[in-house]
Amino acid sequence: MAIPFDVAARRARACKTFLEQVHSTTAAEGINPSTLHAIKLKLVAFAKRADLFPLADFAMPVAQGRNHPLLVEDNDGHGLYLTIGLPGKEAAPHDHGIWCANAAISGRERHVFYRRTDDGRESRRATVVKVGEVVVEPGTGIVMADHDIHSTEVVGDQPAVGLSLYGYALTRFPSVTWFHPEFRSVRATPSRRHAA
């Protein structure tokens, strides 16, 4: 009788292979618009492998949003996560300070992109304007450079499940800058770069 192939083990191997491919791309060419685009395409292809990401393996959020680490590299390595957002879950316009890519497994998430328009001279004040919008759904994804600004919102009545790859693990994130058009304000969360 065949031994059932363990999904978790297959997933772990696939995540390792995926990150090896990412490193192979960036080692040769660095991080630039072209390699970021290539990373997005790889992530979108990876997210299509639904057999590796059965929802039963990932607890749903207690509140509305949760990140499940899939493979978090040591030191200044990348962080690959399976993210779940319930309908209505949102994030104000923000700049991660590090590149990231997202690809949908199921559900839909709206990403709105912004450009900062003030000169940054006034402390804690900022203005942004919308420059684009995309709904990430299965078969699609987005990629953002270090200081690109986006907001997110889970749309529809299904959870948005996807893969997120960040240049640094979430536990070692730089300061994230949050923009609030309603208040014309900007605030930052502390950097975690000092974290072990």
Place this chain on the structure above:
Amino acid sequence: MARAPKTFQVTIRNSGQTIAGAADRTILQAAIAAGIDYPYACATGNCATCISKLEDGKVSLLPHADAALGKVQLKSGLTLACRARPRSDVTINWLARTSS
């Protein structure tokens, strides 16, 4: 004609001020509109900078991340000012040491 949302008294312990809080606005929005330097960063329930002790009253919470406010914190009377809309008169106390 649309009915105006119900308004409650929101007392912010740290600043010693009591302001009006509409039922369709978050406590953070009401505080900023009133000129109070309430600590916040994401304002969308992701970072917990505005985590606060709800000392009295009731709120309803908009969607937020598990990492920002967990079940245990919720049970112990903590809330996120950026996600909490008043459902009665409330008294709240932010936990951050200083505003961001």
